[in-house]
Amino acid sequence: GDSVTQTEGLVTVTEGLPVMLNCTYQTAYSDVAFFWYVQYLNEAPKLLLRSSTDNKRTEHQGFHATLHKSSSSFHLQKSSVQLSDSALYYCALSDLGATGGNNKLTFGQGTVLSVIP
Amino acid sequence: DAAVTQKPRYLIKMKGQEAEMKCIPEKGHTAVFWYQQKQSKELKFLIYFQNQQPLDQIDMVKERFSAVCPSSSLCSLGIRTCEAEDSALYLCSSSWGGAAEQFFGPGTRLTVL
Numbered sequence: 037g038d039s040v041t042q043t044e045g046l047v048t049v050t051e052g053l054p055v056m057l058n059c060t061y062q063t064a065y066s067d068v069a070f071f072w073y074v075q076y077l078n079e080a081p082k083l084l085l086r087s088s089t090d091n092k093r094t095e096h097q098g099f100h101a102t103l104h105k106s107s108s109s110f111h112l113q114k115s116s117v118q119l120s121d122s123a124l125y126y127c128a129l130s131d132l133g134a135t136g137g138n139n140k141l142t143f144g145q146g147t148v149l150s151v152i153p
Numbered sequence: 154d155a156a157v158t159q160k161p162r163y164l165i166k167m168k169g170q171e172a173e174m175k176c177i178p179e180k181g182h183t184a185v186f187w188y189q190q191k192q193s194k195e196l197k198f199l200i201y202f203q204n205q206q207p208l209d210q211i212d213m214v215k216e217r218f219s220a221v222c223p224s225s226s227l228c229s230l231g232i233r234t235c236e237a238e239d240s241a242l243y244l245c246s247s248s249w250g251g252a253a254e255q256f257f258g259p260g261t262r263l264t265v266l
Contacts, residue, residue, distance in 0.1 A: 040195075069252060078259075079259065080157070080244070080256075080257035080258055080259045080260065081196070081244070081257045082257070083254050083255075086254070126195070126196065128196075130252070132251075132252050136201075136203060136208040136209065137184065137203055137208075137250050137251050138201045138203075138208055138209045139184070139248070139251065139252055139253075139255075140186055140198040140201055140209065141186075141188075141196070141198065141255065142198070143188075143195040143196040143197075144195055145194065145195045146195060
């Protein structure tokens with residue numbers, strides 16, 4: 037089945053510096069969408085980024101990610117983090133051609149981003 | 154912002170008891186998903202409804218859970234006999250279906266003692 041791997045459980049970055057959260061995946065499907073969700077403490081996960089196009093950069097709220105099918109990766113980056121970026125970040129994928137329209141999300145383990153002053 | 158509602162927010166049960174949690178999907182959404190989030194673990198898919206019909210679920214749900222969407226505006230997830238391993242945050246999400254974005258509720262945190 038599908039799998040998503042986020043190798044870092046915790047990433048600590050000083051405010052103003054860049055950050056990259058790693059995400060790699062395995063899937064047997066060809067029509068797949070990739071997502072980054074952000075979950076703030078005691079809140080619901082919210083969609084941050086989405087992409088299904090190879091080698092196309094997607095941006096939102098200062099974050100960006102590029103899907104690279106050649107390396108099965110969809111890393112999340114930001115050039116200058118803020119204290120308010122501290123949260124739990126999930127990478128996920130969805131099979132867009134699933135039977136019955138079941139576009140369930142397969143999530144990675146999540147990475148906690150901690151931004152320090 | 155989309156508003157998926159979940160109740161209760163917190164639920165405490167003894168081992169062996171029954172548990173029930175509810176989800177009110179975003180109005181108009183036809184797809185409803187349930188996920189389980191354990192401490193420091195990934196969100197795990199549990200069950201998928203399309204137009205109130207369960208179309209996919211994992212084996213654990215088939216064996217020990219009960220899930221229904223009696224109307225387009227209410228779904229519920231139940232555990233027939235709670236076990237300690239069921240302690241988790243249960244998240245409901247809804248979407249327009251197909252490849253549309255899923256919107257998540259705040260979750261029900263279940264603790265089984």
